[in-house]
Amino acid sequence: MTSTAMQNRPAEHVENRQRPTLTYTPRFDIWEDENAFYLAGDMPGVTPEQLDIQFENQELRVWGKVTPRQADQEYWSQEYGIGDFYRSFSLGEEIDGDRIEAVLKDGVLELTLPKHPSVRPRRIAVKTD
Amino acid sequence: MLLNRLSPLGLLDEMQRSFSLVDEMSREPRPAYSRSTFPPVNTWADNENFYVEAELPGFSADSLNICVTENRVLTIQGERKIDEAAEKRDWIRRERGYGSFERQIELPGPVEEEQVQASYKQGVLLITLPKAAEIRPRRIEVSTA
Numbered sequence: 095m096t097s098t099a100m101q102n103r104p105a106e107h108v109e110n111r112q113r114p115t116l117t118y119t120p121r122f123d124i125w126e127d128e129n130a131f132y133l134a135g136d137m138p139g140v141t142p143e144q145l146d147i148q149f150e151n152q153e154l155r156v157w158g159k160v161t162p163r164q165a166d167q168e169y170w171s172q173e174y175g176i177g178d179f180y181r182s183f184s185l186g187e188e189i190d191g192d193r194i195e196a197v198l199k200d201g202v203l204e205l206t207l208p209k210h211p212s213v214r215p216r217r218i219a220v221k222t223d
Numbered sequence: 224m225l226l227n228r229l230s231p232l233g234l235l236d237e238m239q240r241s242f243s244l245v246d247e248m249s250r251e252p253r254p255a256y257s258r259s260t261f262p263p264v265n266t267w268a269d270n271e272n273f274y275v276e277a278e279l280p281g282f283s284a285d286s287l288n289i290c291v292t293e294n295r296v297l298t299i300q301g302e303r304k305i306d307e308a309a310e311k312r313d314w315i316r317r318e319r320g321y322g323s324f325e326r327q328i329e330l331p332g333p334v335e336e337e338q339v340q341a342s343y344k345q346g347v348l349l350i351t352l353p354k355a356a357e358i359r360p361r362r363i364e365v366s367t368a
Contacts, residue, residue: 119228121319122319123319124315136280136346172266202280202281
């Protein structure tokens with residue numbers, strides 16, 4: 095398993111004017127349990143080195159840079175375009191940013207966003223006299 | 224419905240548009256083999272080979288079946304599974320499809336079936352189909368007599 099370290103960046107808005115490519119919105123599944131939020135997104139053609147994940151002010155930004163393939167190619171048939179993937183998610187107050195984990199396999203990015211322990215339901219013991 | 228990208232037009236519209244987009248973008252008449260439009264493929268060629276590429280993130284390489292029949296028809300099959308425990312998850316948003324697909328593509332010319340190769344990296348499937356000898360451009364020697 096590979097994990098992508100959190101990038102240490104100043105708070106600049108990630109804009110794709112830096113790269114002359116089209117940008118697509120990847121599809122994501124999102125679910126949760128009591129410990130964490132889980133995200134799984136389709137980002138084919140992205141390698142771990144090209145993945146840029148930032149979490150700041152409870153906003154998660156995912157930017158997968160795709161090396162252009164077939165850039166000068168003359169297609170016989172073209173049904174999809176190739177470009178970067180970008181998506182941002184606004185999350186509640188509950189995420190522990192230091193413990194976010196990311197795994198990229200076969201073009202699928204899986205993120206685990208642990209909730210702050212203080213937010214998790216706490217069981218209260220009941221004393222009996 | 225298996226799709227890779229989120230359409231800006233909205234999820235209700237994209238079902239209708241996905242069928243017409245394929246016809247608009249392709250320059251050759253589509254064969255009548257199958258009405259399937261998943262996965263979208265890009266195809267191109269050079270002197271040696273035809274190339275067919277599809278984005279199939281999360282499909283295990285074992286589940287992908289690729290075969291060529293009659294030297295001209297490429298069939299791609301595969302399945303993306305989700306385990307049953309996942310069905311009971313506390314879902315917040317579900318945008319990625321699961322299931323199996325089959326798509327047949329008629330190639331622009333005959334290929335050497337035995338030499339077809341396929342690679343699957345970062346969720347991208349690339350199939351390289353060497354052109355049959357009779358359709359490869361042949362260099363004609365110019366004699367200087």
